[in-house]
Amino acid sequence: MALAGLKLDDKAVQKAAAPVIRKQLAQEKNPNTQAALLLALAQLKDKKDEKTFSRMLQSSQSYTVQGAALQGLAEVQPKEALAQARRLQPDAKGLLTSAVANVYAEHGDATTWAYVRDQFDAAGPQGKFQMMESLLSFMTRLNDATVLKEGVERMQQMAVKYKQYGVDEPILGMLDKLRQAKPADQQPVVEQAMKTIMEAK
Secondary structure (H helix, E strand, O other): OOHHHOOOOOHHHHHHHHHHHHHHHHHOOOHHHHHHHHHHHHHHOOHHHHHHHHHHHHHOOOHHHHHHHHHHHHHHOHHHHHHHHHHHHHHOOOHHHHHHHHHHHHHOOHHHHHHHHHHHHHOOHHHHHHHHHHHHHHHHHOOOHHHHHHHHHHHHHHHHHOHHHOOHHHHHHHHHHHHHHOOOOOHHHHHHHHHHHHHOO
8 A cells, every 4th residue: 555645634535544554554564564554544643543552652672663653642642652752762763762852842841852952963964854843843832941042053053054055044934933932032042043044154
């Protein structure tokens, strides 16, 4: 079944695809295919899949499968996903690492910021760009000066470093959204970063 071609945000497609995906997942032994099926189920955001996500998270030895299951759990039961992310964090590798960081970014608090920040710092350019939305979500959601300062610094660095490739524009757009979401006393931090990006050669 070609999962990539399915429009899983379409209700009619969801209704038709869901039983097929669930059936295939129950029979599937290949970890990469299991992960793809779990990510497809995650898009459906159906609470009836919570047990499947939890089971795969506990039973699989594959970091790829665990990462996909954690992302799925976060879609249907964020509090449980956050608890599981904290449990899995010490030994996380590969896709599970980015899944833990994503769960923290979307649902964590200031105590989980250090992990997200450190994963961002350790990632290559592509990984950093993929984490940018999560970083933005974290800064927007939390009213924490340290999170804001450190997150904005990293976005500014990326925008300046890769400005020649045109990445400054989308990052400026993200920062502007962030600025509008923040109280007046926190806006100067974002505004200064935007100014630095625009003035960079």
